[in-house]
Amino acid sequence: MRAGVLEELRAALGPAGVIADPTRLLAYECDGLALLRQKPAVVLLPRNTEECARAMRILHREKIPVVGRGAGTGLSGGATPVDGGALVGFARMRDVLEVNVADRYARVQAGVVNVDLTLAVEKHGLFYAPDPSSQAACTIGGNVGENSGGPHCFKHGATTRHILGLVIVRDDGSVLDLALPRPDPDGFDLVGLFVGSEGMFGLATEVTVRLVPTPPVTETFLAIFTDLDAACDAVSDSIAAHLEPSALEILDRLTIEAVEDSVFAAGYPREAEAVLLVEAEGTEVEVEATLAPMKAIALRRGAIDVRRARSAAERKKLWAGRKGAFGAMGRIAPDLYVADVVVPRTKLRELVAQSTRIARERRLKLANVFHAGDGNLHPNISYDRRDKDEVRRVLEASDEIMKVVVAAGGSLTGEHGVGLEKQEFMSLVFEERDLHAMCRVREAWDPAHLLNPGKLIPVHACREMRGTERPK
Amino acid sequence: MSALDTLGQRLERLAGEVELARPRFDVEPLPLVAPPTVEAAVELVKLAAADKLRVIPLGLGSKLGWCGTPGHADFVLSTRRLERVVSHVPDDGTITVEAGLSMARLAAKCRSGGHFLTPDVPAPARRTIGGVVAAGESGLDRLRYGPVRHHVLGTRTLLADGSLARSGGQLVKNVTGFDLHRLYCGSHGTLGVIVEVSLRLHPEPEREAWLTVEASSLADALQLTCAWPGARTIDGLAAREEAERASVRQRFDGSPHPKLHVACLPSKLENAAKIVLEALANARIEHGVALQPGIAEMLVELRSNVGDAQALSRLAGVLRNALARDNVSLAMRDAPRGALVELDPFGAPPAGLELMRTIQRNLDPDGVFSTGRFAGGL
Amino acid sequence: MNPQELVDYTKSLDCIHCGLCLRTCPTYQLTGAESSSPRGRIYLMRAVAEGELAATAPEYREELDFCLACRHCESVCPAGVRFGELIESARSGVEKVQRRGFLARTARRIGFGTVLRSRAWLSLTATSMRLAQRTGAARLLGKLGRPLVEMSTVPPKSERAPLPATTPAVGPRRGEVAMLEGCAMRELFGRVNRATVEVLTGIGFETKVPQGHVCCGALHAHNGDLDGARELARDTIERFEATGNAPVIVNSAGCGAHMKAYAHLLKDDAAWRERGARFSARVKDFSEFVAAEMPADFAGTLGDELGTLTYDDPCHLCHGQQVRAQPRTVLERCGAKRVDLPDSEACCGSAGIYSMLRPDDSKAVFAKKAAAFRSSGAQTLVTANPGCHMQWESGLAREGVKARVLHVAEVLAAALRKARPR
Known part of the structure; x- marks a missing residue:
């Protein structure tokens, strides 16, 4: 970085908004994907859109690459810094700017934590529907960047369906104000295009989100299986039967053990090979009309017991256990690799079994906890990053899982994004012309390739990009 | 004429028969080709790219009147013969079809798997899925199911360089790659031709009920619907005169009269409707109204006494200004070209127009699909 | 010095970097900096152990000092990371390799080494504090006196009298308890101590207070003086062993949490670890005990x-x-x-x-x-x-x-x- 730039950034953001000492920078070298690490040159923590824009103008002039970061809970390396680049963090942008109860939307700064948004609006009988498992930490801005999912996206859809507007700081520090919620976009749907662009189109600093009325009745039950295949089949059957609960989650034995040993112990039965967590919401009639046939399907598929949560507290505990599952894996080994593939919901059993086989063949410990209703599998592999050979086997298994999934009509990622991790696998799913179109659109937003460069699009696939990206 | 003939002959060689069609009701007819296969469509676009021709893509053309008058255009490319069902997996609740499949036939296909097709649009036999997606058209069921862009899982789009680019896929949840399909939704064919669409399907409802309340005047009806507490939770509640659902759905469809399309946030609709209706009453313009308070949308058909094109343009401009304060948008549909000389039918220039132009230029440097019909002259 | 001795490396490996702790961390809420969060601090500790970061880095100590050690993160950590133990060992590690300034060093030596080990010194300190507060001298001390000016007035000597060695139960005797008088509790909150005895005896428990005991060592442990903490722990255990096997009632949450973890503190000495574990099992917070015994x-x-x-x-x-x-x-x-x-x-x-x-x-x-x-x-x-x-x-x-x-x-x-x- 050129002399004087740090001082200029400090003047723009205040001294607490710029982190440049090597010790503190070390803490930023990875996000939730600890496998890939790179120390940034500087971390910037703006407090508002204006500060962010000021910083971006300086960085753009200096041709310093920029990576955005919410809470750093992403699992695909979307917020892994770039060598010599800046990291713009949103941890100081945590204000809820407006709650409009009549028109059911809220405007928030990008660093508002997902769960805090729901806490801020629940007194109005509203909630924010997308609920990633990391919702107690992850930010709305990060959710926008990754188009995050969560258990209840089965009914409500992923983040993109809930974003009504954005304020975007562009690559050059100009501000694109698309905050006003409109029923349909004016012109091209820039907001829809931006959601899930993994920080490569700009930095969202303010987000207008749709709020959903809290359903009058919510019921949760747990179907207990002695066999993981049977639990998968129960889900496939319920999709085929056109049932629409609000969430359909599966946890396997290893996951249950980890959760039950943790502070989030929820009473999942340790004797089960798998549990199916089902939630339905709506009016009492709707809920009953969904849960009764769900229960019948589970029993037909061999569930040994079906337990209904008796109170809101019990329901909350079941979900806290589910959402703490990734972290709870820390009890099994120091590191965790979370895969995130999607498969057609007719092929759940087959692909869950395949991933189990792939891990077993490589002597790896695999736990399954996943959004079964959406066909979004999370084969989680526990490992120790200090064991180089184990790391190699983990990567090999993850490659293999992606290959079998794509061959079966699935895709690389359902909610965690491509990032740095799955970038080279994009060619499994897309042809060069598809990637080329994506490159051309990216060029419109960021012609100098300063925004999260080296992510999502495989370098070899992009005609314009060849030779211009920094070497990894 | 001979140049046209030559083009006609070349088009014919690539796509079979060529007919003449108007890309809007009040402009000169152009040659229209409907390629029988995606490959033939690719050849047609390659021809256009090579000869720097401009192309207007359409399905069955039901929504051409939503757009502005095209600048220069050389031919019209209809997807109406691309009707294959590429993949239908009822047990996964997904379907992929070619873009020219009519909404009526697509709905029947979905029903065969126990699913229901949204949006529930007017005259489904006269609309293609590609056209509905490209125009971002909503139906009465939007209140419950949301806009059509929420159900598009992926597309295959024919771009200006003749390449077929995929985005998304046929999976209900998927974040692999940029969501370019979101960009194509609602772009009215100004970025490329959507040739294939994958959709998420919804279970067919077990039962439907249709509630009609008769009001003695439009003002009463307006007040009633806007104040209806359940208006945003009851599927398809609409203020209307007729009792049958079909007639509501088809309200004004195919009518030659100019229309005003008002859209806003739900809390702003009542006031917006008052402003519009008062202005029309003052100008003694005879009109019909269809209004959906739940999704805050109003369509007003101007039947008579509008005056000349300039008068219509003036009226729309004045209303647009009056509504802008409340973030209410007013689009003009099926207006005569004269009214559009100084007035963008879609409204004020959208925020981010420069960026939109760059996106369009990057995908289509020679402007094969950039015929200036869309918002801001895109 | 082997860097792995400067932090509890094994415990640091429990963290898988999920980030669920961020929202609960008061210092992360203040700065928004990853290094001021539990996850970030553990990351730095791990880097120290793995030789990627020198424990002598001033920013490393600053982030450890900045931590309140409130342990809120532990309550939301799915991986069960024991952050309180991690921060104590990391602070102790830093004290080994980083020399603080003269004033800080002297204050720590006097505070942890002298005052918190002697009732006479504690009492004298309390008296001088009260004097400085009452005469306005605290104001004259400028920055150094600021904490004194801002805190509530230290009670007079009469309220700082020791608790009796034994206070009999009021009414029918239901049992016996031992009670921690505490270092700061006696000097600053004698009224709370007396209320504690009043309630305990009032519900039928004869209350014994080991005479001459000063401090449980919690403040030492929290601030990186683990050796001092161990010495005081052994002293505490011995003095309470002399009172028998009755529950040890603690009305200071910080002391209670620390005394319940003596086995961990003394883990390197098998005999003391055992005695520590037995002692810890007796420790009950005041309300924990009363809730079970309330008539x-x-x-x-x-x-x-x-x-x-x-x-x-x-x-x-x-x-x-x-x-x-x-x-x-x-x-x-x-x-x-x-x-x-x-x-x-x-x-x-x-x-x-x-x-x-x-x-x-x-x-x-x-x-x-x-x-x-x-x-x-x-x-x-x-x-x-x-x-x-x-x-x-x-x-x-x-x-x-x-x-x-x-x-x-x-x-x-x-x-x-x-x-x-x-």
Whole structure:
């Protein structure tokens, strides 16, 4: 970085908004994907859109690459810094700017934590529907960047369906104000295009989100299986039967053990090979009309017991256990690799079994906890990053899982994004012309390739990009 | 004429028969080709790219009147013969079809798997899925199911360089790659031709009920619907005169009269409707109204006494200004070209127009699909 | 020095970097910097152990010092990371390789080495503090005197008298307990100690207080003096072993949490580890014990004598000892009118001597608590830890909020007096 730039950034953001000492920078070298690490040159923590824009103008002039970061809970390396680049963090942008109860939307700064948004609006009988498992930490801005999912996206859809507007700081520090919620976009749907662009189109600093009325009745039950295949089949059957609960989650034995040993112990039965967590919401009639046939399907598929949560507290505990599952894996080994593939919901059993086989063949410990209703599998592999050979086997298994999934009509990622991790696998799913179109659109937003460069699009696939990206 | 003939002959060689069609009701007819296969469509676009021709893509053309008058255009490319069902997996609740499949036939296909097709649009036999997606058209069921862009899982789009680019896929949840399909939704064919669409399907409802309340005047009806507490939770509640659902759905469809399309946030609709209706009453313009308070949308058909094109343009401009304060948008549909000389039918220039132009230029440097019909002259 | 000896490396490996701790961390809330979060601090500790970061880096110590060690992160950590133990060992590691400035070194030596080991010194310190406060000399000390100016006045000597070695049960004797008099508790909160004895004896428990005991060593451990902490732990264990096997009642949450973890502190010495574990099993927080032993005639006597109460969880009671329901239960059973305090499990910024070492950070953390108290509508704040007690008293006064701050034992004593007028 050129002399004087740090001082200029400090003047723009205040001294607490710029982190440049090597010790503190070390803490930023990875996000939730600890496998890939790179120390940034500087971390910037703006407090508002204006500060962010000021910083971006300086960085753009200096041709310093920029990576955005919410809470750093992403699992695909979307917020892994770039060598010599800046990291713009949103941890100081945590204000809820407006709650409009009549028109059911809220405007928030990008660093508002997902769960805090729901806490801020629940007194109005509203909630924010997308609920990633990391919702107690992850930010709305990060959710926008990754188009995050969560258990209840089965009914409500992923983040993109809930974003009504954005304020975007562009690559050059100009501000694109698309905050006003409109029923349909004016012109091209820039907001829809931006959601899930993994920080490569700009930095969202303010987000207008749709709020959903809290359903009058919510019921949760747990179907207990002695066999993981049977639990998968129960889900496939319920999709085929056109049932629409609000969430359909599966946890396997290893996951249950980890959760039950943790502070989030929820009473999942340790004797089960798998549990199916089902939630339905709506009016009492709707809920009953969904849960009764769900229960019948589970029993037909061999569930040994079906337990209904008796109170809101019990329901909350079941979900806290589910959402703490990734972290709870820390009890099994120091590191965790979370895969995130999607498969057609007719092929759940087959692909869950395949991933189990792939891990077993490589002597790896695999736990399954996943959004079964959406066909979004999370084969989680526990490992120790200090064991180089184990790391190699983990990567090999993850490659293999992606290959079998794509061959079966699935895709690389359902909610965690491509990032740095799955970038080279994009060619499994897309042809060069598809990637080329994506490159051309990216060029419109960021012609100098300063925004999260080296992510999502495989370098070899992009005609314009060849030779211009920094070497990894 | 001979140049046209030559083009006609070349088009014919690539796509079979060529007919003449108007890309809007009040402009000169152009040659229209409907390629029988995606490959033939690719050849047609390659021809256009090579000869720097401009192309207007359409399905069955039901929504051409939503757009502005095209600048220069050389031919019209209809997807109406691309009707294959590429993949239908009822047990996964997904379907992929070619873009020219009519909404009526697509709905029947979905029903065969126990699913229901949204949006529930007017005259489904006269609309293609590609056209509905490209125009971002909503139906009465939007209140419950949301806009059509929420159900598009992926597309295959024919771009200006003749390449077929995929985005998304046929999976209900998927974040692999940029969501370019979101960009194509609602772009009215100004970025490329959507040739294939994958959709998420919804279970067919077990039962439907249709509630009609008769009001003695439009003002009463307006007040009633806007104040209806359940208006945003009851599927398809609409203020209307007729009792049958079909007639509501088809309200004004195919009518030659100019229309005003008002859209806003739900809390702003009542006031917006008052402003519009008062202005029309003052100008003694005879009109019909269809209004959906739940999704805050109003369509007003101007039947008579509008005056000349300039008068219509003036009226729309004045209303647009009056509504802008409340973030209410007013689009003009099926207006005569004269009214559009100084007035963008879609409204004020959208925020981010420069960026939109760059996106369009990057995908289509020679402007094969950039015929200036869309918002801001895109 | 082997870097792996500067942190508890094995424990640091439990963290898988999921980030669920971020939102609960008061210092991360202040700065938004990853290195001021539990996850970030563990990352740095791990880097030290793996030789990627020198423990001599000043920013490393600064981030460790900045931590309140409130352990809120432990309550939300799915991987079960024991952050309290991690921060203690990392601080102890830093003390080994980084020399603090002359003033800080001297203050630490006097504070941990002399004052907190001798009742005479403690008493003298309290007397001088009171003198400095009353004469206005504290103001003349400038920055050094600021904590004194801001804290509530140290009580007079008469209120700092020792507790008797044995206080008999009032009414039928139901058993016997031993009680920790505490270092700061006796000097600053003699009234709470007396209320504690009053309640314990009032519900039928003869109360023994080991004479001559000074400090359990919690402050030493929290501030990186693990050797000093071990010495005091052994002393504490011995003195309480002499009282028999009765439950050890602690009315200071920080001390209680620490004394319940003696086995870990003394883990490197098999014999003492064993004695530590036996001792820890006897330790009960005041409300933990009373909730189980409260007699039926205690119920519903307080009425609205103290106005509406709200209870703020001391970190080392809720996160450190998992004691959450008991204080609320005893307050309600004595008939107090109680409302919930929003975010009651968030740290108030006191954190032992943190409020004196880093007054500005401490106040910034407290600001949210004051807002929460205002929104609760209560007139009385109830706590169960001396540090929190002082923080609330001085903090509410500073913010201009008129409210009373009481220990759970004081509320119960008031109820008891009402139930059985003497």
